[in-house]
Amino acid sequence: MxxxxxxxxxxxxxxxxxxxxxxxxxxxxxxxxxxxxxxxxxxxxxxxxxxxxxxxxxxxxxxxxxxxxxxxxxxxxxxxxxxxxxxxxxxxxxxxxxxxxxxxxxxxxxxxxxxxxxxxxxxxxxxxxxxxxxxxxxxxxxxxxxxxxxxxxxxxxxxxxxxxxxxxxxxxxxxxxxxxxxxxxxxxxxxxxxxxxxxxxxxxxxxxxxxxxxxxxxxxxxxxxxxxxxxxxxxxxxxxxxxxxxxxxxxxxxxxxxxxxxxxxxxxxxxRPGSDRVRLDLHPLPQVSEPRGIDYVELSTDDLGALTRQIHQLGFRFVGFHRTKPHVQLWRRGQARIVVTESADPTVESPGPAVEFDGPAATSAESGTLLRGIGFAVDEADAAMERALLLSATEVPREQAHDEEVLRGVFAPDGSEVFFGNGTGVDPQWTDEFGTVPDDRQSAIDHINLAQPSHHYDEAVLFYTSLLALTALPSQDVPSPSGLVRSQVMSSADGAVRMPLNVSPDHSTNALSRGAGSSGETYPEHVAIACDDIFTAATTAVARGLKFLAVPQNYYEDLAARFDLAQELLDRLREHNILYDRDNRGEFLHFYTSTIGSVFFEMVERRTGYHGFGAPNAPVRLAAQHRRNTES
Amino acid sequence: MxxxxxxxxxxxxxxxxxxxxxxxxxxxxxxxxxxxxxxxxxxxxxxxxxxxxxxxxxxxxxxxxxxxxxxxxxxxxxxxxxxxxxxxxxxxxxxxxxxxxxxxxxxxxxxxxxxxxxxxxxxxxxxxxxxxxxxxxxxxxxxxxxxxxxxxxxxxxxxxxxxxxxxxxxxxxxxxxxxxxxxxxxxxxxxxxxxxxxxxxxxxxxxxxxxxxxxxxxxxxxxxxxxxxxxxxxxxxxxxxxxxxxxxxxxxxxxxxxxxxxxxxxxxxxxRPGSDRVRLDLHPLPQVSEPRGIDYVELSTDDLGALTRQIHQLGFRFVGFHRTKPHVQLWRRGQARIVVTESADPTVESPGPAVEFDGPAATSAESGTLLRGIGFAVDEADAAMERALLLSATEVPREQAHDEEVLRGVFAPDGSEVFFGNGTGVDPQWTDEFGTVPDDRQSAIDHINLAQPSHHYDEAVLFYTSLLALTALPSQDVPSPSGLVRSQVMSSADGAVRMPLNVSPDHSTNALSRGAGSSGETYPEHVAIACDDIFTAATTAVARGLKFLAVPQNYYEDLAARFDLAQELLDRLREHNILYDRDNRGEFLHFYTSTIGSVFFEMVERRTGYHGFGAPNAPVRLAAQHRRNTES
Known part of the structure; x- marks a missing residue:
């Protein structure tokens, strides 16, 4: 055919x-x-x-x-x-x-x-x-x-x-x-x-x-x-x-x-193995399994102090600088890894792609703090990369020293970078390039929330489906003070990879303005970290001076009306600006940080198999971020 | 209540x-x-x-x-x-x-x-x-x-x-x-x-x-x-x-x-006259009938030469300058009147509203050539104006000499101006302020096509319904090379007033950018003039050097395939870039001019009761305008 x-x-x-x-x-x-x-x-x-x-x-x-x-x-x-x-x-x-x-x-x-x-x-x-x-x-x-x-x-x-x-x-x-x-x-x-x-x-x-x-x-x-x-x-x-x-x-x-x-x-x-009836006269695609997990998320920032301070407040440990790229550093919290790239240091070469390409917008043109890429742990990185290229994705240009782990990746429709690494999600080899800091805490990247330009939304769904074998879950609309945010989760079957894609209310045709909504309002992206004790994490964060996203008192009063919660738990939630949700499997406790540039963080604790993302609480977060935007 | x-x-x-x-x-x-x-x-x-x-x-x-x-x-x-x-x-x-x-x-x-x-x-x-x-x-x-x-x-x-x-x-x-x-x-x-x-x-x-x-x-x-x-x-x-x-x-x-x-x-x-059960504790609204017609359309331009040349090419006669406002002139073609206001003359005061208001965007901030307002002939201008103000419309500030006809108006949701004049649509009194040029040709404004910002579309429908007693006809989508254009006609029952409202594909939230579509592409507005012999009008226009919107040869070949038209008629249509449509009532022949700023013109001849607007031909026009935009 x-x-x-x-x-x-x-x-x-x-x-x-x-x-x-x-x-x-x-x-x-x-x-x-x-x-x-x-x-x-x-x-x-x-x-x-x-x-x-x-x-x-x-x-x-x-x-x-x-x-x-x-x-x-x-x-x-x-x-x-x-x-x-x-x-x-x-x-x-x-x-x-x-x-x-x-x-x-x-x-x-x-x-x-x-x-x-x-x-x-x-x-x-x-x-x-x-x-x-x-x-x-x-x-x-x-x-x-x-x-x-x-x-x-x-x-x-x-x-x-x-x-x-x-x-x-x-x-x-x-x-x-x-x-x-x-x-x-x-x-x-x-x-x-x-x-x-x-x-x-x-x-x-x-x-x-x-x-x-x-x-x-x-x-x-x-x-x-x-x-x-x-x-x-x-x-x-x-x-x-x-x-x-x-x-x-x-x-x-x-x-x-x-x-x-x-x-x-x-x-x-x-x-239908063995049949070639539907060969489209194309090079056959290597089959890939869904990713085993997220190796790392890479953030680019021109405000290194603020970003690393917040990461530290969330309990991350500094692993080290990259041995040949001094503007790149690695932080970890258990199996959650954040690569931080300083973008504003004029003494080093530009971290972004040096070549022009016809595909999605390169985010390197943007300044500020933003989510630059995600590293996925896959079974066979070479096969995943070959498949990506056969699916017409554009490769991210990248310089590598001869003795470094070769990581290759492609641009996603929103301009962010997708990298493929061999492995299981546990201490990938490339981390040695930053040094070694053991950390066996029960912590990992729970999910990554990506803002998508509305005109390329369907393209994004197919991109993650076809390149990474992820599955699109049913979408839902979340109200914010400036419009409805459409949210749909791309997930692996075992939940090791979960990425809610959000389309902001502004129907901007400009793919370059990732995260930018109507009237200049920004819809930031965020990285959610899973931990096994949210109160300990919150206490550490308080001690280290974290600026939490403030949760209104009215929210806790409604929580008390909706759920039969012990007063002590309610008080602890309120004290640490922690949000709460429950489904028929279990409970979800989570808090948000303030936003730096286009990025903020969420700390989550899932109890006994809760599978969602605290959707009933999303309007609370969006309203708080809206107030912050319109007040500043 | x-x-x-x-x-x-x-x-x-x-x-x-x-x-x-x-x-x-x-x-x-x-x-x-x-x-x-x-x-x-x-x-x-x-x-x-x-x-x-x-x-x-x-x-x-x-x-x-x-x-x-x-x-x-x-x-x-x-x-x-x-x-x-x-x-x-x-x-x-x-x-x-x-x-x-x-x-x-x-x-x-x-x-x-x-x-x-x-x-x-x-x-x-x-x-x-x-x-x-x-x-x-x-x-x-x-x-x-x-x-x-x-x-x-x-x-x-x-x-x-x-x-x-x-x-x-x-x-x-x-x-x-x-x-x-x-x-x-x-x-x-x-x-x-x-x-x-x-x-x-x-x-x-x-x-x-x-x-x-x-x-x-x-x-x-x-x-x-x-x-x-x-x-x-x-x-x-x-x-x-x-x-x-x-x-x-x-x-x-x-x-x-x-x-x-x-x-x-x-x-x-x-x-239910006599009942006061549904009084909303508001000042009662004066009742109005639908307008009897369109007295005039006002165009604002910083390119007076190009605009008046094109109006002249369409067979309009120069009536005169306003006796106290030398930057304002009147042109007529039968009962079709166009007021042209020169906006770029720095020696006269700004023609736009001098005050700020919270309502729709004032178009005076824009330069170029644009549709600034429409004058409607109504039964009782005072009642229409009172009703408009009670319906929370914002009055257009306007200076008038003591001996001039008092014309009052309000801003429409798209920022254009709506004026109310007493009369029947035939030679209103204010035209005396420009001089007298008799013109009994069978010609009038057939319809005015307005571009609407998508976020205020419903507001626009209610505005024309509630202020002018117009009726919204069913909407339809017209394909253009850069997206679907939603089009809906606001009409009086007798068809004396017909205004298709168009929403361009770009979902811009910025009401200020009237007519601006995606990627900077503009969706201009237009004034359609009815005449009783389109070929005569076209011949005059050709003789006076009008730049017609070019109609592709492929269109005429398809026309020949779809309709059983005499070769001679087909040749004449092609020669003058005239488009053709037919319904079960009659025929519609029309041509378009090139665009000046945000405005172009259409000349139409309706034969034996054709009621539409040549919708099957709209994609031809939009494609030609798209080519012109992307080529220039």
Whole structure:
């Protein structure tokens, strides 16, 4: 199978779309009719550009409202179709998508539709065009893929086949078993889209909320496997209508799309070892398991004093400076490691990437204190890195001395860095470069909360899913004084890696301004540290002068009203600004620090298997941070 | 009845919300519990602030998941309720909202619920609290208002009444006739929200898409009239969960909310003359009819030469300079009038408002060429202006000589100016101040297309609905190379006034940047001129050197494929860059000019009653404008 993408997935002019698709590595495109109509370029010059870029023009689409009409309308529709066939001939195109009639159909009779499809086939034959008939989920009379197939089969015309589109099929929850009845050669085209699980009318769902495979809720691995079993050997093409994609950088969207197909192909191959039916003519992806844990988080700062003081207040121990990079130091608290890079020291080389790249924004351009990267402990770092590069991630340029551990990584969609290290999460080898400080305290990085630019949110979900084999948990909205914050956790199955992704209320299109929300308000990122005794941690922090995020008295009064807590516990919570939550498994106690630059910390204690993140308390934190922002 | 608003409608801290509500003119507020919990202010100080601002604290809300539970859970719930009653006592509050149980209810038995409501009433009695029981649309067992009322009635407790919420009732399309059965004194609270007609799950609809009355699709006049007939005399309160409102300027949202209640009150009074049951303790609004037409559009420019040249190319005649304001001139084409104000002439005083105001952004701060205001011909300008001011619009400061026609106006939410003139749209008296140029050509302003900042979109709909008695037609999405443009027409019933409101894809929170879209791309506004012969108009324009917006050849080929048009007509359309559309009433021919600053023009000819705006052609225009933007 070959990769393809509909131009309607992408923003920009038709030329920009073709260039983006080619640059991302697609083999072909579907030409969305309106993209051509609004273009000042002739059909011939578009075809020439595609040829120059090495793109095949796989499908002209959509043609619609054709069949199930009276003879007068049929004559008009046939003239319309013939004009489009002539246009396709000028572009060297041989397949057209015919959507089931939603507008002009008046006759719900199989024999009429079959006859009209057959006559369309005769007309198409004159222009060497194949017609791929697709059941739209909201078709007037034909809305199910198997009904469309029955009609195509009955028409029995070499130029009439069917088109399967995962959106139209999965949105209706149609039984998929009849896909197996369709001979692969009668499937003239295959379109893929994923979608979030929404309860809304299917037309709005389709027009605004489709996403690439892996970014939604559907099992496209199963769907594609079923289609592959029919023997279908045509393009595997993305057709996604998405409000954000229409606005986003078209090259990034194209890369995101191709990543989704590579990931899907690997899933199908893994599910059906030995079959090469769904090879997308791409280099096969190495399989990876989910990470074993988080080795470290790297923070970049121009205020080294404030940041290391706060880390120390949280009970971290200074391990040492890097033996060859004096602006880099390591701190640890049990198995929680923080690498601190001083960014403002003008005597050392810039810590950021020195080269330009077309991918996500490089955070090195930013000053202040920010989360620069995360090191993941994986089974095979080389395989993870190879997979990342095959998934079109951009490598982080990095200088390494010959005797140092080679750590390689890539940029995430938000501009942060993702590094892969071999190991189990326990004292990785590279830490020797900083010296040795034993620390067997029960402490680790519990989770890392990342702020995401809204226009690249779906891309971020697929990035962590496809590169790191993490799973997206259901999302939820958290109210803040300046809007709702959408929060979704990317997690490994065992919970060793947990990263809530937060989208701030500001719909900024500027990926550079990570963490920046509406009206200049910032939504900082944070690192949560797990400990086994939050009160001891808090006492140490108090003794060392930590500035806690203040929790209102009203919160504790509500806590007392909601939970049957001992007065002594309540008093201790209040004394240390500790928040509390409980679910049916256990308890969660946590406190927050004040914010330095774009970063703050959380200390958490999970009791007897509590699995959440204290979501009921998030509004308290957001309000406190809002007050701090608007007061300062 | 008295006006009230739930703090959850507004953005900011609780203090900011109270200040915004008081400043807009509300008599009271509902305290949304979470707003209090996250606040560092004590309940007593919040109550003191409200008293200082003259706001009554009308409702504590929500209390939930109380009834229909087993005895053990009931004991815990009662303790919880008592803690809240104690809190309310500290704030001097006497009414609490009880939502029907969605979470913990296990017993669907009337007698259990009735007994538990009655026991809650006994507890409430100890604290002088009234409990307003409301059926949430997604309640576990109680989801209809009449079921909630039956339970309240059966509980027969002086402290237990019901709360009616238009969202929960209208979203379920419940028969409203049983409202009449409820005695007014047993309705303990009334919450109002409107909503757009969406097909989605009711919980998401409620949590994200509620709007103020007049901004959605529901008949709240009928709803409020029914409630008023019961004798209900408590607060009429807005409870709106809206993602945009949560982000918007809280003072503007509060003003918008109060406007919706004043408008609604006037509607109810008009529907039931003689009744004063729904008087909101406000000054009664003068009734207005929809405008008779558009007297003029005012454009401000720092490039007088380019703008007047283009107006001339479109066949406008120069009428004259204003007799006392040499930087202002009038042009006309039949009954289409354009006032051109030169903004860059440093020898004259600033044409914009000299005072600061808290309302919409003043456009005078912007330079370039832009649509500054619209003059509407109304039956009674004085009444329209009085109504506008009572609806909290901000008057445009304006200097007038003693012998000049007094034109008064207000700022629209997008910062443009709305002026009211007495008349029929034919040669208004103020035009004498520019001189006299007879012009009986069949030409007028057909429509004016306004760009709206997305965060104030609903406010704009209510503004034109409530001030000008215009009607919002169904909205549609138009694709552009950089995203979907949402377009909705505000129209008078006879079509004499038609204003499509467009929201650009960029979700900018900055109301100042009118017309500015993503990546600095501008979405200009335009004035459409109706003529009776588009080819004559185009020929004149060509002769005078007009720069037309170029229409691609591909468009005409598609036109030929879609419509059965004579070759000669097609050739003429192509020659003059004229676009074409047809509906079941008639035909629409139109062309566009190039853009000057933030403004361009459209010339239209409507044949035999075509009612639309050439929507199928809008993508062609947007793509051409996008190319122009990205090329320049």
């Amino acid at each position: 070959r990769t393809s993408i509909a131009t309607v997935c992408l923003s920009g002019t038709l030329e920009e779309k073709l260039q983006a698709a080619a640059s991302a590595g697609f083999a072909g495109v579907e030409i969305f009719e309106q993209d051509l109509i609004v273009s000042p370029s002739s059909p011939e010059s578009i075809a020439a550009l595609a040829a120059e870029l090495g793109l095949s023009l796989d499908l002209y689409q959509p043609f619609r409202d054709f069949e199930g009409v009276d003879e007068e309308q049929f004559a008009a529709n046939s003239a319309w179709a013939e004009a489009k066939f002539q246009l396709m001939k000028r572009m060297g195109m041989t397949t057209i998508l015919l959507c089931s009639n939603v507008g002009t159909a008046t006759i719900d009779a199989d024999e009429v539709v079959i006859d009209q499809l057959r006559r369309l086939g005769d007309l198409a034959e004159k222009y060497d065009v194949d017609v791929a008939y697709e059941a739209l989920a909201w078709g007037r009379f034909v809305s199910e893929y198997d009904r469309a197939w029955d009609l195509v089969k009955a028409a029995d015309h070499p130029r009439i086949g069917t088109c399967l589109d995962s959106f139209h099929i999965l949105s209706r929850r149609t039984d998929l078993s009849r896909i197996a009845e369709i001979p692969g050669e009668k499937i003239f085209f295959l379109q893929l889209a994923d979608a979030p699980a929404l309860s809304m009318d299917v037309l709005s769902w389709s027009r605004h909320h489709r996403v690439f495979p892996g970014e939604g809720a559907w099992d496209l691995t199963d769907f594609l496997t079923r289609v592959a079993r029919t023997g279908y050997a045509g393009p595997v093409s993305l057709e996604v209508f998405n409000d954000s994609f229409r606005q986003a950088d078209t090259r990034r969207t194209a890369v995101d799309g191709l990543r989704s197909l590579r990931w899907l192909e690997a899933n199908v191959s893994a599910a | 008295r006006t009230s608003i739930a703090t959850v409608c507004l953005s900011g801290t609780l203090e900011e919300k109270l200040q915004a509500a008081a400043s807009a003119g509300f008599a009271g507020v509902e305290i949304f519990e979470q707003d209090l919990i996250v606040s560092p202010s004590s309940p007593e100080s919040i109550a003191a602030l409200a008293a200082e601002l003259g706001l009554s604290l009308d409702l504590y809300q929500p209390f939930r998941d109380f009834e229909g539970v087993d005895e053990e859970q009931f004991a815990a719930n009662s303790a919880w309720a008592e803690a809240k009653f104690q809190l309310m006592k500290r704030m001097g509050m006497t009414t609490i909202l009880l939502c029907s149980n969605v979470g913990t209810a296990t017993i669907d038995a009337d007698e259990v619920v009735i007994d538990q409501l009655r026991r809650l009433g006994d507890l409430a009695e100890k604290y002088d609290v009234d409990v307003a029981y409301e059926a949430l649309a997604w309640g576990r067992f109680v989801s209809e208002y009449d079921r909630a009322w039956d339970l309240v009635k059966a509980a027969d407790h002086p402290r237990i009444g019901t709360c009616l919420d238009s969202f929960h009732i209208l979203s379920r399309r419940t028969d409203l006739s049983r409202i009449a059965e409820i005695p007014g004194e047993k309705i303990f609270f009334l919450q109002l929200a409107d909503a757009p007609a969406l097909s989605m799950d009711v919980l998401s609809w409620s949590r994200h898409h509620r709007v103020f009355p007049g901004e959605g699709a529901w008949d709240l006049t009928d709803f409020l009239t029914r409630v008023a007939r019961t004798g209900y005399a408590g607060p009429v309160s807005l409870e709106v969960f809206n993602d945009s409102f949560r982000q918007a300027d809280t003072r503007r949202t509060a003003v918008d909310g109060l406007r919706s209640l004043r408008w609604l009150e006037a509607n109810v009074s008009a529907a």
